[in-house]
Amino acid sequence: MKPTLFILAAGMGSRYGNLKQIDGLGPNGETIMDYSIYDALRGGFGKVVFVIRKSFDKEFREKVISKYENHIPVEVVYQELDNLPEGFELHPDRVKPWGTNHAVLMGKDVIKEPFAVINADDFYGRESFGILADKLKELEGKENHYCMVGYRLHNTLSESGAVARGVCEKDENDYLTSIVERTHIERVDGVIKYKDAEDYWFELGENTPVSMNMWGFTPEYFNYSEKYFEKFLELNQGNLKAEYFIPLMVDHLISTKTADVKVLDTPSKWFGVTYAEDRASVVDKLQKLVDTGEYPTPLWQ
Template identity: 55%
Template sequence: MVKPTLLVLAAGMGSRYGSLKQMDGVGPNREAIIDYSVYDAIRAGFGKVVFVIRHSFAKEFQEVFSAERFGGRIAVEYVFQELDYLPEGLTVPEGRVKPWGTNHAVMMAAKAIHEPFAVINADDFYGAEAYRTIGDYLAQLDGSRNRYCMVAYDLNRTLSENGTVSRGICSVDGEGNLTAMVERTQIERVADGRILFHDGGADEPLAEDTPVSMNLFGFTPDYFDYSAAYFKEWFAANRENLKAEFYIPTMVNKLIGEGAASLRVLRSTAQWHGVTYKEDKPALMASIERMIAEGKYPRNLWK
């Protein structure tokens, strides 16, 4: 059975958070969220972790997150996402400073990954259950094509008490496959207890258990070929929009809509944790302490 790879999207600096949050200590020994992600991936049978980073902080990042840090229990590689890392024939439009988005980041790993792989955000704490769920599914896909997956969370387990959030709202058919994913912004729990999103100025309610994407996807290597081909088309259509980003849901929706691939939605009832805002950090740290007390993690991950 193949060991899947974990692809960690760590190139973003997190403008709202105000620091290199991928390396910010949240555990009792200053472990970062990345440490818990890699620890959970190792326990779930992943064989390699690939970090997508930027050259601007590569030295600092690689000094911290090395194979030695993880005790040699998982292979480690690094790839780079930069504004000018584009397919041949494409050039950066004048005035463009914003990176090209999460699916462009995924594309950077095409030469490093040749097996089924999971994609995560560096600053999201997904929980051990999520890695076991997606790891078991990916381990069965060796040699498969066009069969993807994602772990979806209940919306009410992904909110922040410190501001609104954006989430990919998932529609799922009777067989558990994704039919569409729509990004909703400015989602929050309001005073009367309801969960609303404020897209377009309208207040629309959402159910507590609405399945949402937290960018925990699973793909087979053919996804790289689809992405490289479609990026050129997307680039031509969005060249004049200097803030447009090539997101993973953009690519997924295209493949699902055209029937080129299927994506199984694996549900998780776990509590998601993240640091969308600096004020989220104390709550995350308290949750980690509770999980340590419950025996879910050792107090020192890598001792």
């Protein structure tokens, strides 16, 4: 069975204001998501599941899903604030979404095979999808063995300013031991450094593996996530901004030795529009990939 690609797109409506503004960055108005699905299809994925907000379902189906329907099976699930476990009620003042791992939980009823999780608006690169699909096929029928694509830090920096990255530590067998979110990483005088909460600078190696939210799981991950979400809610009842992130869940599973996570190295360059100034650079990068024959144009015939 081919693995499924699970795309986190529930934040898209709030970020762009309206789906009409999903940014066409490719030569024929392609979005970054178009390239991800194209790469996933040729990498060996068999289905796409989107998690979105119900409020823009109609527009999303018309403007986004219609492109892919003749190429790959597509399903949609919804992330809503009031989608909580039994016994929990939504705080009336809560407006912030519950975070990436809550979004992942929404796929529980439609995903029964190994699956990848990605962000809708990040460019991950052809090689990464192939590497991840191959690993997920190996995990068919297995449990408690997960994976993530670890990008080489120098392949993820923005030319426009500092970035936040999940800096990964791994053991000698390439299994993840920890992820620490570094919120200010940039190249300073030719050297990559991060600034900590006390404003001290520390150097990072060019090839330090970082998480760009490209994960591989098997279906029992949903059960762990559901149980841990209940604990998360109990601990954060009064915190209206607390978010249930994927690394939080993964870190819990690693620290309790419930599961292991293989870090998969990729030569792909990651890019996205972190700053408004990044847009022109992303357009240029996509144009170059088309010019060198990496992608056809238009992408979806």
